[in-house]
Amino acid sequence: MAGITPSQTAGPYFGILLRGRAECRQVTEGTRGTRIVIEGRVLDGAGNGINDALIETWQADANGRYRHPEDCRPQLPDPTFNGFGWAHTRQDGGYRFETIKPGPVPAPDGGNQSPHILVSIMARGILTRFITRIYFDDELANANDPIMGLVPAARRDSLVAHRTADGHYAFDIVMQGPNETVFFDV
Amino acid sequence: MLLYRRVPPGTHPPEDPAYRSTVLRHPLEPLVQIPQTISEITGPSYPYDVVGPVDNDLTRQHAAAPIGERIIVEGRVLDGNGGPLRGALVEIWQANACGRYAHEVDTHDAPLDPNFTGTGRTLTDEEGRYRFVTIQPGHYPWGNHYNAWRPAHIHFSVLGPGFLTRLVTQMYFPGDPLQALDPIFNSVRDPEVRQRMVSSFDIDLTVPDWALGFRWDIVLRGREATPELA
Numbered sequence: 001m002a003g004i005t006p007s008q009t010a011g012p013y014f015g016i017l018l019r020g021r022a023e024c025r026q027v028t029e030g031t032r033g034t035r036i037v038i039e040g041r042v043l044d045g046a047g048n049g050i051n052d053a054l055i056e057t058w059q060a061d062a063n064g065r066y067r068h069p070e071d072c073r074p075q076l077p078d079p080t081f082n083g084f085g086w087a088h089t090r091q092d093g094g095y096r097f098e099t100i101k102p103g104p105v106p107a108p109d110g111g112n113q114s115p116h117i118l119v120s121i122m123a124r125g126i127l128t129r130f131i132t133r134i135y136f137d138d139e140l141a142n143a144n145d146p147i148m149g150l151v152p153a154a155r156r157d158s159l160v161a162h163r164t165a166d167g168h169y170a171f172d173i174v175m176q177g178p179n180e181t182v183f184f185d186v
Numbered sequence: 187m188l189l190y191r192r193v194p195p196g197t198h199p200p201e202d203p204a205y206r207s208t209v210l211r212h213p214l215e216p217l218v219q220i221p222q223t224i225s226e227i228t229g230p231s232y233p234y235d236v237v238g239p240v241d242n243d244l245t246r247q248h249a250a251a252p253i254g255e256r257i258i259v260e261g262r263v264l265d266g267n268g269g270p271l272r273g274a275l276v277e278i279w280q281a282n283a284c285g286r287y288a289h290e291v292d293t294h295d296a297p298l299d300p301n302f303t304g305t306g307r308t309l310t311d312e313e314g315r316y317r318f319v320t321i322q323p324g325h326y327p328w329g330n331h332y333n334a335w336r337p338a339h340i341h342f343s344v345l346g347p348g349f350l351t352r353l354v355t356q357m358y359f360p361g362d363p364l365q366a367l368d369p370i371f372n373s374v375r376d377p378e379v380r381q382r383m384v385s386s387f388d389i390d391l392t393v394p395d396w397a398l399g400f401r402w403d404i405v406l407r408g409r410e411a412t413p414e415l416a
Binding site: 002004006007009011013014015016017022044046052054056058060067068070071082083105107108113118120122123124125127129130150152175176180181182183185186 | 187193197198199200201202205206207208210211212214215217218219220221222223224225226227228229230231232241264265266267277278279287288289304305341343347348349350353355356370371373374378379380382383403404405406407408
């Protein structure tokens with residue numbers, strides 16, 4: 001076994017790397033499914049927005065299929081959908097993803113997991129990325145989701161994006177404090 | 187589905203008050219341990235067709251050559267079992283020879299170089315190998331504590347085969363006296379583990395009359411030996 005390379009902080013300057021990438025665009029014209037907008041802020045322990053966080057997302061398509069060789073179910077993934085999203089937070093710590101609502105995906109016990117999006121958070125002051133999940137407040141299956149079931153009941157709501165008046169989903173990522181987001185060790 | 191082995195404790199650094207920015211940015215509650223599911227075993231890939239021909243040569247991205255000492259950084263991306271990972275996206279970003287990033291937040295009083303952006307990307311080949319040509323990054327001060335200076339480093343971002351192999355880290359250079367004083371480097375407590383972040387000078391990688399070579403392998407999480415049911 002080779003020793004794993006340790007993580008280090010992304011620091012404040014990763015924006016120069018993102019500028020050189022193609023634009024992050026997950027949804028194209030033909031993408032199947034319900035288009036959604038998820039937006040929120042990344043907040044520190046003093047309640048201030050973190051303006052230099054890198055947020056990455058990973059999700060299945062509208063049918064719950066991942067575009068990855070190890071998802072080998074017969075149904076093919078939507079070729080017009082990119083399940084990988086990334087964003088540099090704005091000056092106020094805000095971020096926004098335009099994507100589609102993912103479908104349910106299999107759970108290890110043979111049932112399904114409620115629709116969710118995986119999230120990584122990296123930033124100056126974060127030495128090792130933090131991992132969380134976004135669930136949706138209009139999914140009844142959240143109540144039976146096996147991962148949600150492992151989270152203390154009082155903290156589950158930190159994993160749920162709530163629909164706002166304009167039809168978007170609001171999801172703040174609170175790094176520290178009374179409303180701290182649940183982060184996972186996987 | 188082949189699960190990933192858990193990361194041995196002490197590999198990835200926790201919060202560290204010596205690195206001041208961690209104080210308000212690390213959760214106070216413990217992480218919630220969860221099993222790996224298809225969501226974590228799968229993972230993102232970047233649209234590969236956009237890796238351009240000079241993306242891995244940071245000295246050829248502008249009209250003229252950047253100022254500084256030209257270096258080659260080469261190595262392999264390996265899984266935790268020592269096997270090569272091909273098709274991994276390796277990206278780097280770094281300061282210029284004077285220790286200044288081409289980023290508006292960096293106000294260090296050192297010149298920018300119009301011929302150096304300081305970013306690169308490449309995909310690993312069949313043997314897991316990556317290679318960059320770049321400029322030796324300079325040291326620079328930062329505001330963490332009195333007289334704080336970062337050891338020379340190159341930031342690395344690696345997208346491996348799955349969500350759990352995502353790694354963002356920094357590569358350091360051998361023999362840099364600032365390493366002993368740097369809270370970010372020393373946030374990895376075990377000296378043996380810490381040394382995995384330090385590249386080696388390699389005379390065989392060095393090209394005569396042209397550039398010094400530094401070798402650095404990156405090891406991502408490995409899989410369990412036996413398959414388990416999805």
